[in-house]
Amino acid sequence: MTKYNSVPTDKIRSVLTPEENAKIPFVFSASRLKEMRESLCCGENELLLGLAQLIRPFAITPLSHFNVGVVVLGITGTAYLGVNIEFEGIPLSQTVHAEQCATSNAWHHHEEQIVLVAGTEEPCGHCRQFLAELPHSDKLHFVVDGREEVLLTNILVNPFLPTSIKIEIEKETPLTSKIDVKPEFDLSELSAQPQTKQLATLALEALERSYSPYQISQCSPAALALRLKGGIVSAGALIENVAFNPSLPPLQSALIRLVVIEHNQKWGDIEEVVIVEDPKALIHQKEVTEAVIKVLSPSAKFMYLPVSVPHHP
Ligand SMILES: [Zn+2]
Structure with missing residues (x-):
């Protein structure tokens, strides 16, 4: 079996543009990867492992x-x-693992499936479970780095999956799937507060894309938007997990976006947060999100907007 080793990061940096070297991108297109592989005369796995080292x-x-660096390859x-x-x-349970960060990055960029990590x-057990519930896992x-390539099914045998708790699932629900949501508030009433209205609009758009194919906790999709x-x-x-704890909450998803797209991690600069979720759901993000934000940015203000999300299992 072939063992793969990362391309040294100094070699990768030698083929990056000045702009890429100044600010390492968290996304590389297929065509850019091909150019880099040709310049470096290396295989795909070696390059991806090198990028994981580069971002670490x-x-x-x-x-x-x-520090952990991860690259997920989309379909x-x-x-x-x-x-x-x-x-x-704040508690360790709020930590984001690198595999979750990279997966959320793919979700933010509307990638429908991940094929390689x-x-x-x-990967820790938490991440193996998190990834096992994604489409075509x-x-x-x-x-x-330094190991053979394996399938997830090789390193997570007899997995706990939605079918384990008798949930009828559409196993192959793509990461890009959308759900129907119905605002239970009038967006036009926020016109006097244009910045808040913008956050409400962004939160609703994110909520439609909440990856919750199982909705195990009834109407669990939730989203938020924040402004620095x-x-x-x-x-x-939210990216939901039927094993519950590996689920990625909406706050972490928004913070990941700040890191991977805006290259900004000034949590203390968060000044407003708008949360949208279904008040009829059995779980709520509101209270925990407020508690976490109060630590990260004590003066941030909150708005909680109700939506209706059909419960479908
Ligand atoms: Zn992990």
Whole structure:
């Protein structure tokens, strides 16, 4: 079996443009990857592992100081990079793993399926479960620096899946799937607050894309949008997991977007957050999100807007 080793990061940097070197992108298109492979005379796995090493220093690890870099390859051939993100002052359960960060990055870019995960470290059990519930996960490949390529099914045997708890699922629901949502508020009433209206609009758009094919907790889709001082905005939505805890909450999704698209991690600059979710749901993001934001940016203001989400299982 072939073992794959990363292309050294200095070699990768030698083929990046000055702009890419100044600000390492968290996304590389299929055509850009092809150019790089040709310039570096290397295979795809070696390049993806090299990109995982390249992005690793950008992990946000105030607690562990243990940086992880991950690249997920979408079915379109685009590579999405991710890092682990830790937060001071809040429980460890709020931590974002690098595999989740990269997957959320793919979700933000409307990628419908992930085919390969390349990482600087072995994926933890939490991430194996998180990834197992994504579409076509039985065909998902993993490669870790210095190791052989394996299928997820090789490293997560007898998996706990939605079918384990008798949920009828559309197993192949793409990451790009949309759900019907109905605002239970009048957006036009926010016209006097244009910045809040913008956040509400972004949160609703994100909510439609909340990846919740199982809705195990009834109407669980949720989303939020936030704005930083200076005007940068971000939005994110829940990626649900039937094993519950690996689920990626909407706040983390929005913070990931700040890191991977806006290259901004100034959590203390968050000045407004708009949360949209169904008040009839059995779970709510509102209280925990407010508690976490109060630590990250104590003066941020909140708005909670109700929506109706059909419950379909
Ligand atoms: Zn993990």
